[in-house]
Amino acid sequence: MKLDLSGRTALVGGATSGIGWAIAKTFAQAGARVVMVARTEERLRVRLEELTNGTAHEHDAIVANYDDPDSVLTLIEKLREEAIVPDIIINNAGGPPPGSLTEAERDEFHCALDRLIVASHQIVQYALPRMRATRWGRILNVISTSVRQPIEGLGVSNTIRAATAAWAKTLSMELAPYGITVNSILPGATRTERLEQIIAARAAARGIEKRAVEEEMLREIPLQRFAEPVEIAALALFLCSDMAGYITGECIRVDGGRTRCL
Template sequence: MDLGIAGRTALVAASTGGLGLAVARALAAEGAKVAIVGRRRERAQEIVAELQADSGDLQGFRAIAVEADLTAPGGVEAAVAQTETGLGPIDILVLNGPGPKPGAAATLGSEDIAAAFETLVRPHQALVSLTLPGMRERRWGRILAVGSSGVAAPLPNLAISNTGRAALAAYLKTLAAEVALDGVTVNLLLPGRIATDRVTELDQAAAKRRGTTLEEIRLESRKTIPARRYGEPAEFGAAAAFLCSAPASYITGVALRCDGGLIRSL
């Protein structure tokens, strides 16, 4: 299937590792121009070199490294400006960011609630506000948020993440209906247990908390997944690329789960 995004410009937030990198790789493989955005300039430059080496003569593809902290003052504006200067107007916006610390809901303080908003809502809304007008004017755009299965079913001991991601999901669902007529789709992609460093960190924290081994935690976790395995980042990236594609133009306002059947509700 031709995804129809060759030559389109994509800004992928927090794409120097994990699921953001998986999405950036999938978009680059389809010929999109990709901005690798993160706080680690050298790592972003390494990824750009890797993507360029893999692209061969792929028509329309280009990539640039954008150093930016999206949670810092001026970080969002800098990321958008560098992307548009280097690659052109942004057609595809992938919202992503590091997950907050684990913690129980009963232990949350006001600073934790503020952190949920500051890391998981505010920078993403700011990115949307800067890029959406151009998408609506050109009557084509894709906004995709990398969420969490906690949006569908809140996850134990991840109260900050559950709170912030649910708020972002509500904002994006509302936005999707407002911009559908302009050719802009807005969706979420919810990962389950994908084999990333973030999931390893959570598994290690669970092992320490319960006084057991990392492998035991992973074994127990796999048993809760109908597919009986963790997902691969490339599988998540492929799903993201489709939601950002031209053929997916009639899919908007959805939260698609990529979780091997982990969440049992419809």
């Protein structure tokens, strides 16, 4: 079975590293035109060159900071100026810094809400007229297994990630009549910069080696390893293909069996 995205335009957030970069590469290899979005211009330039050299398609890169609603509006204006309207939207952004919920400041919630929900909402609103007109669209959120089982030490992230899942579920019900699917991937511990930050924070808080934290985490995962970003990208490719047209409103875990609930 070949999953083909030829003729589709995919906007990928957080596209210069980790899961976002893996999705950008996977979608480009499947024939999509990829619009990479990230905060750092230099990293975007390097990644765009890699993507363009690796495929025979035209791709784009736009700098935007999802923490800042005005920056997202500028992103949308650039898309409009260049007549780029995505068929596929990958809502992917780094989580809030680790920390307990009781110690969290008000601004941390505001920042996380802008980054993980408001930015996604603005981009979706821009793309919806065309998606509705063509009766085809894919909106995919990369969230976290904390939606199902809160993760210790990620107080703000647990809270806002769950809100993101609720936003996506509501959106899926509103858009289903137009043939637009909305789903969420819930990655478990995945080999990314974010995972390294979490491990380092836990080790520092307890005064132990990072390796000891890693071993503790691995003991909680039945498959006894961390995921690779490309494994998350593989599911993203399927969910954004024509083959997954009857799947919507779902939160799908990719966590090596770690989450204990059904």
